[in-house]
Amino acid sequence: MKTNKESQILKRENGSLSVFNYTDYRSFLIDWHNEKKRQKPSWTLGVWSKKINAQSPATLTMILKGQREPSLDLARRIFDSMVLKANEREYMINLVRLKKVKDDPCLVALIIERLAESQGSKDFWIMDHEQFLLISNWYFYAIRQLTKLDYFKEDPIWISENLQFKVTPKEVTEAINIMLDQGFLIRDENKRLRVLQSNLATPNDRASEGLKRYHEQTLEHAKISLREVELHQREISGVCFPVKMESLPLAKELIRKFQKDLCQLISTEEGDAVYQLEVAMYPIHIKQELL
DSSP states (O other): OOOHHHHHHHHHHHHHSOGGGOSOHHHHHHHHHHHHHHHOTTOOHHHHHHHTTOSOHHHHHHHHTTSOOOOHHHHHHHHHHTTOOHHHHHHHHHHHHHHHTTTOHHHHHHHHHHHHHHHTOSOOEEOOHHHHHHTOSHHHHHHHHHTTSTTOOOOHHHHHHTSSSOOOHHHHHHHHHHHHHHTSSEEOTTSOEEOSOSOEEOSOOSOOHHHHHHHHHHHHHHHHHHHHSOGGGOBOOOOOOOOOGGGHHHHHHHHHHHHHHHHHHHOOTTOSEEEEESSSEEEEEEOGGGO
C-alpha cells in the first residue's frame, strides 16, 4: 500500500510529465525515471526492476539505453508501475508497437492512426531523424504554411520576396522538391501544392542536430525582429523568476500546451500572414497590402 507521501509524489510526476508530449516511449521512461529519482532519492533501477518483476536491473538499463526493445508484456508491466491512466498507457504501448513494426508500412500506418486518435488529432505524423535533417531549415516550414493561404503562388521568386527573412528562389525550389519527395507536401487534383498532415513530430524528444539548427535560425530571426518589425506586428517578452528544478517538467508541459492551444485557436487557412512562435512571436510573411 502506498504511503500518502508516495501518492503525492506520483501525482506530481504524472501531472508534470504528459505522455502526449512524447513521440518516443524511451524518452518518456528516461524523464520519468529521472524525475522519480529527484523526488525520491531511494529510487533506483533495481527498485523499479523488482516492481515490474524484471530478471535484473540490466533489463531496464538496456531498454533506457536503446539496446533492446521490451516485449509488449514487459512494456505493460513497466507502464502499469508508473500509475498511468488507461489512455496514457495505451498511447505508450502503441509507441512501443511502432518501434517493433517500423519495417511494415501497413502496421505503421495503423498504429499512427491510433496515436492520432489518442492525441485527439487527425493530422499526426512522426518523422524520423533523417527526414527532419532534410527539412530542418526554417524556410521549409514557412513555405509549407504559405501553401495553406488562398492567395499562395507556386512561384519561387514570389515566395522568396514574400518571406520576411532571406531565402533564394533556388533554395525555395529545392525545398519544395524535397518536401514533395518526402511527402510533406502533395499536389491535389488541380496540381496545387497541399499539406497532407498538419502536425509533425520527431520520433525522439531529445535534442538532435536538426532541431538545434532549426531553433538557432528561428531564435536569430527573433533577435532581428526585435529591431526591424513594428511593435504591433510582434510579441517578444520575457519574465525572470526563481523556481525549483523539480518544477521544470511542469513548466515545459505548460509551455507546450500553450503552443498547442494557441495554434488550435487562431491558426486558419483563411489567414493573411504566417508566424513563428518561439515564446517570441514574429512574422515570417505578411500580405503585401497589409504592410
